[in-house]
Every structure is written in C-alpha cells, then in structure tokens.
Amino acid sequence: MYEFVTGPLALAAILIFFFGSAGRIAAMLLLAKKDKVVYPYLNLHYGLRSLFHWVLPFGARNMRMHPFFTVFSFLFHIGVLALPLFLRAHLVMWERATGLTAPALPEALADTLTVIVLLVCFFFLLRRIVSPEVRYVTTAGDYLLLLLVAAPFITGFLATHQWTEYRPALLFHVLLAELLLVLLPFTRISHMLFFPLTRMYMGAEFGAVRHSKDW
C-alpha cells in the first residue's frame, strides 16, 4: 500500500499537477487573444517592475497598511512553497527517484515553518469568520480549501513527530498531499499559476499605457 501510494500514485499526482497547470496556463494565454487589448498592451519591463513590487514584502502601499497580514502571508507562502520542496524526507525520495539532490531545510527550521503555516491557516480562518468584508465574500469552498491546504501539514507534522502511529499518519499525509497537488490547478490555488499573469498585465497597463504605477 505505502509503496503504491508513494510510487505510481505520487507520479500520477505530479503529472496531473504539471500537465493540469500547463494546460490551464496555455488555455488562458490562447483565450487572451480574444481580448483585443491584452497582447498589444503587454510590456515586459513594466510587467516585471510591478511583479517585483508585489513579491517584495511591504513593496506596495496596501501591504504597509496591513503589516500583520503581510508578514503572516509571506511566512505562510514561504512555508507552503519551501516545505514540500526542501524537507529532508522529501529530498530523499526525490533522490531515490531521480538521482537529483539539493540542500535540505534544517529540522528545527522545518518544524518552525510547519507550525507557522498552520498558525497562519488558522489566522486566515479567523479572518474569514471575524472580518465583515472577508466573511461577506467567503464561500464554503474557501473554508474547504483552507482545510485542504492545512491537512498535509498537520498529518506531516504528526507523522514526523510520531505523536500518533507513524504508518497511518504518513499514509494520510501522502494521500492528502497528492490530493492537494491534483486539485491545485483546478481550484483557487491556481492563483499561484495566474498571479504572474494578472499582475504583469496590470503592471504593463499601468506603466506602459497609463504612465503610472500600480503598487
């Protein structure tokens, strides 16, 4: 069972993630031809200029207006991107499968990041419940998504620290992570794929066309 889940099933999840993502981006780029303005307005310099400001912590006025949110969100995103890629246990599997290796996150840092990701998930949840402007636009799917994102981190943490039985926790962890990976391109987490596109387009429109800036 474990072999199957970490072998063929993992491969399938990764392939679905890759081809699903590529497919969604390609479909969007193709569809953008129908929007008469998108391609003529694109401009690499202004697009990258805007992107740079928006991936930099406190690079935009809105981030400075919400300092706590900004710090939490950046830590969260560093966590969700770095942990799956650079956890020692994950790297070992990569090496077994492809022969490639990379420096791993120190255990203590990995643990801290995991706890941060989970705390920020909880913060996102609270915000959705407490802040009227967020609650008003929140759908059931948004809650489900937070759960889906948190699940692999919770189970992963439990498995590593063996607070529950190791094997079942690990099995759940891998399955939930694969589920997340498969759903990623088809849910709101596709914001990860589309962020560079929407931001760069808006940056180009503000910069190249309107001689202005968008941060």
Place this chain on the structure above:
Amino acid sequence: MTIHRNPVDDPGFERGLQKLTPERLSAVVHQVLDTEAAARLKIYLATCVHCGLCSEACHWYLSNRKDPEYSPVGKVKETMAKLVELRDTVTHDDLRAMARIAFTECNVCRRCSMYCPFGIDIAYLLLTIRRFCHLLGIVPLYLQDTVNSHSAAYNQMWVGQNDWIDTLLWQEEEAQSEVPSAAIPLEREGADIMYSVIAPEPKILAQLIGNMAQIMAVAGMSWTMPATDGWDNSNMAMFSGDFEIMGRVERLHWDTALRLKVKRVVMGECGHAFRGSAYDGPKWLGWLHPPIPMVHAVDFYHELITSGRIRIAKKIKGPITLQEPCNIVRGLGLGEKLRFLMNAVCEDFRDVEPNREHNYCCAAGGGVINCGPIWKAERVRGNKEKAKQLAATGATTVITPCHNCHSGIEDIVGHYKLGMHVKFFSDLLLEAMEIPDELRG
C-alpha cells in the same frame, strides 16, 4: 451586516425590465459572457482568493461605514460572480441590483487594482456588467439621455451647431476684453493645435473657453477649433456600455483633427474625456494609440510654464488644495506635473493625503454623476471620505482640473459644509499669469 442603501427608483431600469424577454436575456448573456469577454473575465474570477484586501481601496466602502457590500470584491460578488453562476436564470431583482451597483456605486476609478495583490481589474468587470445592462436596455435614464445626445447631436448635451459657433464668438469677445489680440480661430487648417472641449463647456461653463483663448494668445500658440461636429471630446457612451456609439464619437473627434491637419490635440480640463479619446475609444477602434498625440490641459499648462511661454506675475494667496482626477493621475501619471503647477501659482498649496496614484476618486466620475439628480444623495453619501480628506488640508479653495470632479466636489463641499471654493486650474492661471503690455494693446 448593515445594509443601508436607500431605495432609489430609476425609470431607466424599470422601462428596460418591462420590455425584457427571456429570449433577449439568454442571447445577451451568451453574447457578453461567451463572445465578447474572454481571458480577463475568466482569469480574474478564477484568481480572486476572496481575501477582501481590495476593500479599503474604495471610497464607497470607506464612506459607508465599511459596509462590505460596497467593497470592490463585494460588488463583484453581487454582479459578475452572480451572473456567471446564474446566467439567464437571473431575476429582475438581481438585474436591478446589478445595474444599480455597476452604474451608480462604482466610478470605475481603478484604485482597487492597485490594492488587490493580483491586480484584478474590478473596474473592467463592472464595466462589463454595464455593457450587459446596456444590451438589455437597463440603463439609468439620465445617463441614457447623454448617450442619445452623443448619438444624435455628436455631443453630450444637445448643443446645436449654431449655439456652438455663437458661443465661441461670444467667448472670443470676452477674452478680448482682457487680451485684445485674443482670437478663437475656427477651422484653420494646418494649425499646430486643435483644441477640443466637452459639451458642458459651451452649455454651462463657457468662460472656460474664453480662459483658454486668453492663455493661447499670451503663449502665442498656433491653434484652432472646429466649427463642425467633432469638437466634443466627452464620451458618456463609454460609461453606459454602448461601445458602438463610443466608437462613433471618438472616430469623428479624431477625423476632425485629421481633417484640420493639426499636429496635436490639446483638450480642456477633463478626465474621462482623456480616457475616452486616448484609451477606450482607440482600443475599441482597433488603434493602439490615437492617430495624433492627445495632450491634457494640465500637461499643456506645464509645458507653457516650463518653456517660459507663460510667466507667473503673482502667486495666489490663501490655502489651496487639489482634487486629483483619477483619469489623469492614475490614468496618465500627471501627479508630479500637477504639483509643479500648484506650487507655481499658489503661495500656500496644501497637498492631500493619500495622493498621486493613490488619490480618492470624486465619486462623480465614471458616469456616476451623469446618472442624474435621483442618485445624487447616494453619490454624495458615498464620498464622505473625500470630505474628510479635503477638510484635513484646511484649504479654502480646491482645484479640480476635471469637469466630473468639479461638479462632484461642489456637491460634496455643499453637503458636508466644507466652505471651499471649487475652481478649475485655468481660473488660477488667469489670475496669476503675466499679460505682457504689448498684448494689452
């Protein structure tokens, strides 16, 4: 959640809803969602993570006690998100709410795109709802009247050609009382500049044309104005969703400039007119840029002062602040030049906060003030934030280099009892500039 929208009945909505058939609704839903809108609609709706971070960008939200229904994403929830979900099963009540939100509670000022981490263009989504409503025939009555005027008379306010020429001759005389050599040259082919204005100038604010005639004379510019249709650079069809008429209006404006063989078009102090002539109009006509450069009055005054063609004789006294028009600040990056002008002619310029690209809209722009007096109370209530911002400067005069801003700010100054004079920049410039003795005659 407090919903304190006051009921407002717009006959334009009711008339359209009465005539609406289910077949027409289906056809329009298909036309707008599947044919006209494409990647931008899809990617914006797919990417929005419902984080609410755009809320504080919107003056409607800030002014309405942070009622989430007025936040940018809240408005999308009630309009485009709902439409995409329900398609032709939307009810008349849904449509009424969509039209109200899209036409009267969003100024398409695009401030929210600078606050959304993804740069989602909410103004575009709401303009697309306006397009949808226009195709259904559900448009605020007053706004539709301006569009009808554009369609029939090629200007926004039913100004006839006789009145147009008559007004120019009258303003020429007015200008001559200050600068005897001033003239408004009509139909002068090959002049450097065609000067175009929006219809409220000849209709209700004619002295602004006289102001420009004095400025042109003092600066010694080669300029002309058309005697034919095509002189109006305003475009309300752009805001009602009637893009076919928007395109016709812009084409005639540019055709007129080309017919007069001018090198550039200088326009009066108006924001949306710049947007229509330089961006939205050309975009619809399939042009990346207008065929000849379009220069906004603020840019033009800046050029006249920095090149020494206009000299400042005396600075204006008293605390003066500024209303920055979205379409030339966020839309054209003129924030710096505006400040240069203000400091050049004012002794005591009081800047606003936030400013430049981050300015707050006047709540009149984007066609909202053109929805008419029935919506005025809502509009003025929707910009308490602006009243606070202006009051904080302690100024007694506010400069509005845009017609929509001018009217909108006058309403706000009146309602919130700010006790400020509302003026165009040319009013200040006329007071401050030096009129050389040889021109006085």
